[in-house]
Amino acid sequence: MAIDFPGLSPAQSAGNRGKVSEQQTQATGNNTGNKPADNTPARSDDTVRISDTAQALQRSVGENSGNADVDSNRVAQIKAAIEDGSYKIDNERIADRMLQLDSLLG
Secondary structure (H helix, E strand, C coil): CCCCCCCCCCCCCCCCCCCHHHHHHHHCCCCCCCCCCCCCCCCCCCCCCCCHHHHHHHHHHHHHCCCCCCCHHHHHHHHHHHHHCCCCCCHHHHHHHHHHHHHHHC
16 A cells, blocks of 8 residues: 655656666656656644643653652672572463453554
8 A cells, every 4th residue: 555645756756766777767757657756745733632641641651750769679689580590480471461451552
């Protein structure tokens, strides 16, 4: 599926995935049948809306950025357990947490 970006030539658009030599040929104007690029500027009334979920995630990241405390002793314990093979993974707990996160996001 090709994406049309107004104001870009075919060689610049994301939909053109040909060989480099084909792109250079198109960029120099040796291609026939393609219409010339529309050089109109972007409309000033274009808008972007971020979903409520994305805004909530962004707020939560901002709130937690000051709480970057890391328990280095706990990290050392986990590393040691992984190295000696005694670290056990609780698959059910991981699945439950993933489902909780999914219900928050969905």
